[in-house]
Amino acid sequence: MPPFYPEVGKAARGATIPPVAYLKWYIECLDEQRPHNLSFSGLQFEWDLSDVEEAWLDHRRFGGDERDVVAQQFGVSVENVHLCLGATQGISLALLAVCDRRRIAVEMPSYGPVSQSARLLGMETVAVHRRPADTHWLIDRDEWSKQLTDVDAVVVTPQLNPTGWDYTDDDREWLVNTCREKGVHIISDEVYAAADSKWKGMYLEGEHCITVSSLTKVHGLGAIRYGWVIAAPHLIERIGDAFHNLAGQMSSSSIQFAEAVFPRLHEAEDKIREYREINLPLLIAALERLGIDWAPPPNGVFGAFRIPGVDTKALIDGPGKDNGLLAVPGCMFDEGLDEWLRVAWSIDPQSFAAAVEVLERIIGNAMSEP
Ligand SMILES: Cc1ncc(COP(=O)(O)O)c(C=O)c1O
The missing domain is CATH 3.40.640.10 (Type I PLP-dependent aspartate aminotransferase-like (Major domain))
Structure with missing residues (x-):
């Protein structure tokens, strides 16, 4: 089977254009609308932009520079x-x-x-x-x-x-x-x-x-x-x-x-700080109970950890799908990351808490399989 991670190599044309295997896989998963979604590397934030009226009109104005x-x-x-x-x-x-x-x-x-x-x-x-x-x-x-x-x-x-x-x-x-x-x-x-x-x-x-x-x-x-x-x-x-x-x-x-x-812009940046404060401790505690070592990055809304002995693509495509959970397997990013999983805390705390419970359960089960 061709790898999921990005390929390097010669200039590509026609039949040699490499697929972005990650997106092929991921877009299908997103379409399934799994209820426990820990896959978003971007903040899920509902901007109220209703005060931008007639946004379809030409933005140009005399003396302005769009940059x-x-x-x-x-x-x-x-x-x-x-x-x-x-x-x-x-x-x-x-x-x-x-x-x-x-x-x-x-x-x-x-x-x-x-x-x-x-x-x-x-x-x-x-x-x-x-x-x-x-x-x-x-x-x-x-x-x-x-x-x-x-x-x-x-x-x-x-x-x-x-x-x-x-x-x-x-x-x-x-x-x-x-x-x-x-x-x-x-x-x-x-x-x-x-x-x-x-x-x-x-x-x-x-x-x-x-x-x-x-x-x-x-x-x-x-x-x-x-x-x-x-x-x-x-x-x-x-x-x-x-x-x-x-x-x-x-x-x-x-x-x-x-x-x-x-x-x-600070509204979204503040929300990230809030999500880190509320969501991250739940993930840290779940991984500790599973005996998985992990140091979260000091900023942002996602991180990745290794689950020894577990093929994370099989985990997400099998028990993940069956239990409505989505996170991103490490094999989408590079060779040798088959046991890594990327998890994001970019969603509201209630949804996150429910998703982490499912995540802990399916990882625990996978780690205890012979
Ligand atoms: C590293 C990186 N760059 C760029 C993008 C996409 O950015 P844009 O929507 O601005 O093209 C992504 C999306 O996942 C990403 O992970």
Whole structure:
């Protein structure tokens, strides 16, 4: 059977386009509407945007620049910003802007579109790994030093999906310096970063660093398809040209909803802190009773742990489905993570408590099977 995790390799066209196996599996599971859903890596948050009237009208106004809200939010000039239809598209735009050699390093584990899309753009990808650990998964420096030769960029997700753990300060410094020395761009997918109030965007580390993000995850607004890229002005110019070729213009509705939401982003960020306070202790206690070691990441709404001796895809497809529970098996993110499970605490406390009870029961049963 082909693997579920993202594939690296040569440029892909026609029949060689790799599926995002995770999404094929996951969308079907979502359609089942399982009542106990611990799979959402984004906050489930009901925004009241009823005061955005006539959102379908053209957003343009004299003297305005649609990039202003993002520029102000991050303290940069509008020349450092380009808007796009979500972080996934932002990664493609950044890749197109820096790709001369047509070779890209991609961090693993990863969410499929983040590491696979370069291949559709005519680029070859090679893998660089963050290695499993109890807290921060560490950069394999020997491997990365070797692979970061002769590539245009490395695509990373600092708040690693599936664990939610960021780089250590030391690894981040090593990565920034190594890439600067080797002339490699860092394309940093920071969709989970806003949950960390102390986070410093990778774009602050120099002209070789590009930040990509969106309102999808921490702010629970994937439905409006609003994202951005922050980079040096010469890269933003190329990104603008690529965006016009690929997508034309932003949607006026997305811009109007996003502009209404930017002054209120803290509402979602506060909700994450509240969910961490109420939900996380329940999960920690359940895992302790099961004898599973786990250190939750210091920020965000998801984490991943290893369940020794249990194939987590079989667990979710079998007892999970039978008991109405959904969480994401580690095999969706990289080779060797078959015993890992990603669990999110992004839902209201009542639903979370009920789901954790089911989770504890099915894990307990699976661990006691001979
Ligand atoms: C690391 C990562 N980047 C990007 C996305 C999707 O972001 P967007 O909706 O802004 O394209 C996801 C979704 O799961 C993700 O996990």
